Amino acid sequence: MQVVRVSDGGTVTVAEVLALPVLVRGLPKILAGHDRLDRHVRWVHVTEWEHPASALRGGELVLTTGFGFPNRLEEWAAEFADIGAAALVLELGRRFQEAPYELVAACRARGVPLIVLQRGIKFVDVTQEVHAMILTGQVRTLRAAQHVHDTFTALSLRGAGADEVVRAAATMTGRAVVLENLAHQALICAPGEAMVEDALNRWEERSRVTPSPTERTEVCGQEGWLVTAVEFRGQRWGRLAMLPGSTAEQRFHTDHVMVLERAAIALTLSRLTHETRWEEQAQRDALLDVLEQRHLSWRDTRTKITALGVPTHGRRLAVVLVCAADRDALLDKLRARLEGSALVGDLGERGIGVLLAYREPGGWRPLATDISELAGAPVYVGAEVGELSEVARSAAEAEQIADAVPPVGPAAVHTIADIGLPQLFYSLRDDPRVQAYAERQLAALLAYDQDHGTDLLTTLRHYLASAGNKSIAARRSHLSRQALYQRLHIIEDTLRADLESGDCRAQLHVAIAALDAQRARHRPGRA
Template identity: 30%
Template sequence: MTSRDTELRPSAELLTWLTSLRTLSAAAASGDGLREVLDLVARTARSLLGFDFCGVLTPNDAGTSLLITGWSGLSDEYVARINADRPVGLDSTAPSAQAFHTGRPVTIRDITAEPQFTPWGGVARDQGYRAIVSVPLVAEGHVLGTLNGYYTPLHTFTQHETERMSLLANHAAIALTSARRLDELSRLNESLRAQRDILTRSEQIHERLLDVTLRAGGLDGIARVLAELIGRPVLVEDARGTVLATAGDSARLPAPDWTTTATDATSSTKPVRVEDGQHPFWVASVRLDGEVVARIWYSGDRGGLDQLGERAVEHAALVISLELFRIRTGVETEHRLRGELLAELLTPGSEVTEQLSHRAQYLGHDLARPHIAIVGALGATEEDVSTHIYHRALTAVSDLVRPYRPRPLAAMHHGRIVVLWPIGSETETSTGTTIVLSEQQAAERLYTVMNSVSPTTAASVALSTHDKHGTYAQAYRMARGALDIALRAGRSGTVVTLADLGLTGLLLQLDDPAQLLAFADRSLAPLLAYDRDHRTHLLETLQTYLARKLNRAETAQELHLHPNTVKQRIQRIEHLTRTDLADPATVVHFSTALTIRGVATADSSSTP
């Protein structure tokens, strides 16, 4: 080997450096964990530069302090004490903080002579070092942290030493950047894999719940599968608090009468934690067309669910909404079929044909049985309540009559809920007892159910009398007429019978409204004609005068008139009709005529 070959051959120290840097670069690119790369940086610096201890410091998540995240030679106790009790604040005068902010090396020959190092003097003595050098780790113009070297004895750092330390720090910063990016990619990949697994499992959960509905498992089947998926008992109730399905240990479920008082906290589709005073529960709402139609309750004695458990509840809510939509569609179809049947039965002059009887029998009704008619209204007028509320009320009424045999026929007709109730219809309780409601009891049950639909809307119900020879149309005319007359008189929010209406109720039972109206028209014709020709209010004055028992002062007060004006109108009425209102027979005559006119008007408004 020539002398020139010897000059060109790298020195042993350079080979060591090159090998170490190659190892460091390979580790950063190999996908090793960030902690392993940081420890390797510290070991390499300690090995190449001869430090007693080495450490790599990087900012914490908040960016307020530097923590030791890689080390060589330092004890685990020292690292833990520094990181937990004495972190290097970035706003301090510590050499690491100075190097981080200035981007230049900082050296201390003797830490005991430096006041700014006092906070770390105790742990430094325990570790056993006196001298320190801190070099910034700079990559792509950004300071990533510092590389620190420690000597046990006093040590004066030369420029050559700091330059070598900086050279190593530059390579270490590049390796640290690569390791961080790989670590971020690894975490991202893990997150993506976790999300993929969750999505896959979520799809399996959804398919399993959907399979229940496809196999006609109903709400009970959905509740059972959900309880199995989340490992907790489940209760499903509708928006009114009626239990639709349960699964699992009922002792760990909320009492149904309590859940209705907790609705303010249960409008969220995400599970919300509520307490009944002793036990925690979780509840999520089921929505359909933006409306809360059901709620899912499950026990919260083991805290909240994990992500998959919450997904299971979300999917269950979706499947329950689909099942309720299917039920609602079936209910609407049922309402339509029963409404068509009812409309045919209430048509004046219609007969119960064999075909009509078969249709009714298919729907569970026996038209051979005598029926009474019960008519219900929500609010004082048809415009007071939305159609949606009426549909809810009809569904509630249909649920009420469903267990009875033969089944009462309930449907909407001309803006009212109409029920044809078979005399003697019966049902059995859970104990096997047979219940037969009287006509009055049936009407009161319907009244109670209709009132439960809306807390702000009062129900009114009227019923006809039992006439085994009467038609369905006649029974309906009586009940509808009684209801309309009661509402006009301000008698809403109650159950009205024909007997409650006195003479009016008796007249409603007469089956010749045309003759009744003709009598009323003959008696009141002069007043009707005069009011029409002169735009006066004689008929209204007469009606009020009779209602106020011939008291002119009270009549004037109610009509907002002067008593003399009332006197003049009464004289005009007597002149036109050639009567004397001081005669009791005349009072009865006009009172009857006015009542008949009201009955006939109510009858005409209720005719299909």
């Protein structure tokens, strides 16, 4: 594990101190520790003591003219380095005209930044400005901590969802923040100032080589992610990762750690107060992103879906709709059965939606059969497409099929090829024009059956289904031919129709199909 030190927002660095005008006037020259200028300055200490380490605690910027230097500068530099001082600033011109070679060599060997001032300055001005910077930074850190506390407390109190919490963390830091589970599936991504594709590209691969922190929050892995654990009911559930802003902006600060840790706590509270599991919500949101085309780019959408563990590049795609009484149980079964090959989500009145992703053309068939068997109900499959941008068309076709085929009956897979005249009228069963047509054609016959206790409608249905063949109609109706002739004669008189006419039979056939559709049971959960 690569652990990178997190910057303390309440301090300043040696480089920042050297950039102050009061020090610039001294013409500073760096003689050692060029690569250590990012050290934090906790305080400024002015000394001429021969052994100043006894007065230091580490992190100090030490200012001196060198009057108190001992004879053995190597030991002095070693003592100075061991105490952890931030840097040594030596003013030339009072005791030394140039830095002693032994001191320069010792500081280089120990990695201690050594800066010489080639022009005299007032040390008191340096201490005043640097201490003001440090105190200002500490106040800023306290204010930031209060802001972070207030923000996430407010989110928790109003029951904000996980997506709001993650988005708040990204907004406050400007960094991409990702919530993932233990399977390295990126459930929620707030890209901050980055692009979704940059944040989530090859997510699982990158995540698996980024170890989890040994402590609560650490910067881990070659990419330098800031990572903290997310727990649920005392068990580790997943982790929250904050990504570096750019290659040149790898360092994190204490306010980043603070935001990430508070976000993790808010996520745990959110999980306790929301029934919907994050995995379910992530899949449903991704499915709706595709079906309703609510995205900025198809590339980002594909990247997000792939980060959820469902690759779509180079795959064939099809939408399946299914209705079931116990949706929660079926959703669990479908996710377990289709893991890695489908997005599954509850689409409300439309039923349960499934976006299948498979390699070979026609690969939806065995998957749709499995879905139907798991549901114990019919399923409706839209057109097979090759791009995410075409999935909405597949979904529209699946809805068209679902509207046309009643949900009753055994498990079966229905496609657009199954839509005939009865299915067409079932889909139009609530259209007042269709209702009016069926009433206009059959009202007299329905009234006759009701008044006389007969069932001439069934006789007419069998006759029309037999294409006017009376022998077949009599056999289907379990009637003698003479009895059938008598009933057909009554039907003709009642409807004032000529059943020998092909046009008349076609009109009545359509009317009966429309009437049957109106009498069919409504789909569960549908209007």
